[in-house]
Amino acid sequence: MTNFKKATFAGGCFWCMVKPFDQWDGVHAVISGYTGGHVENPTYEQVKTGQTGHYEAVEITYDPTIITFDEILEVYWRQIDPTDAGGQFQDRGDQYRTAIFYHDEEQKEIASNSKQTLENSGKFTKPIVTEILPVATFFPAEEYHQDFYKKSEKEYKEDRAKSGRDEFIAENWQ
Template identity: 65%
Template sequence: MSNENKKYETAIFAGGCFWCMVSPFDVLDGIVEVKSGYTGGHKENPTYKEVKSQTTGHYEAIRIIYDPSIISYEKLLDVYWRQIDPMDDGGQFHDRGDSYRTAIFYTTEEQRIKAEESKKALEESGRFPEPIVTKILPASTFYLAEEYHQDFYKKSPVEYKADRKISGRDEFIQKYWGDEYYSIYEK
């Protein structure tokens, strides 16, 4: 079957620094592309500097184009929840401010329902000691981030690893998911 005949879908997730959100999805089978960008705000065509100033209302986010015949939206949600601190509404790890908050931006009613179900299941699991504050919002215009932000983990691996190391993200993931974190990458 050629790519022209495939029906791809889009998922949009905000999970703090978009640099750290790309690589966990990029390695999954069924992912066509993962792009960094901005969404959810009021400023058209925002720049990184504008978004980082916390004046645009935008979230740093990733847009995932995927093949639902290979990977399900539920699987993407499972990967997403394991990348973030869903209890923190003030940003993520060392990145503070509204642009670093978490949110699932649904593109269809089916995605909204699945996102709500996954959030409820996570809340009921008792894994986290505080309420889950990650918002589930309708998708709006997604603006691509500047080219130097795209695939940052590949283009600037030293800076990426250094930033990720000081962020506290990996320690959080280890604390709340441990070795179970890696089970999401098993087929």
């Protein structure tokens, strides 16, 4: 029996955060959901108002003997603009901010070191504002949000295309 671990990240719209992780060997599941807020069992309609304190996030279950937290973290950084404190791309508001939610002290240390390395790299002229926070209760989003890129491929592609995310990734991460 494998001892799976979890990683939780907020990177703007959770629709765009599932596919990049879902494609890796060792990733068992990627769940869209909400974390970090003050409302129990929030709905998408509540979270999108920005009033619940939640982040849209993904919870990744992975096999650390196949893919490490460091590797998953590297995938994460390459999906976001870590300098934007007001949301991500076309999605604005606190619910779309970036954050790494650590599950243990080892993840906290790895995330902190990774953020510091990125800050020191000179890749960005603005400060890295992605927060590193203790994991909070994760509430899975409604079923229609799960694996959205597979279930609603046309809408996913249209939304992603107009977001500006892919242009940012191409310009800054590749």
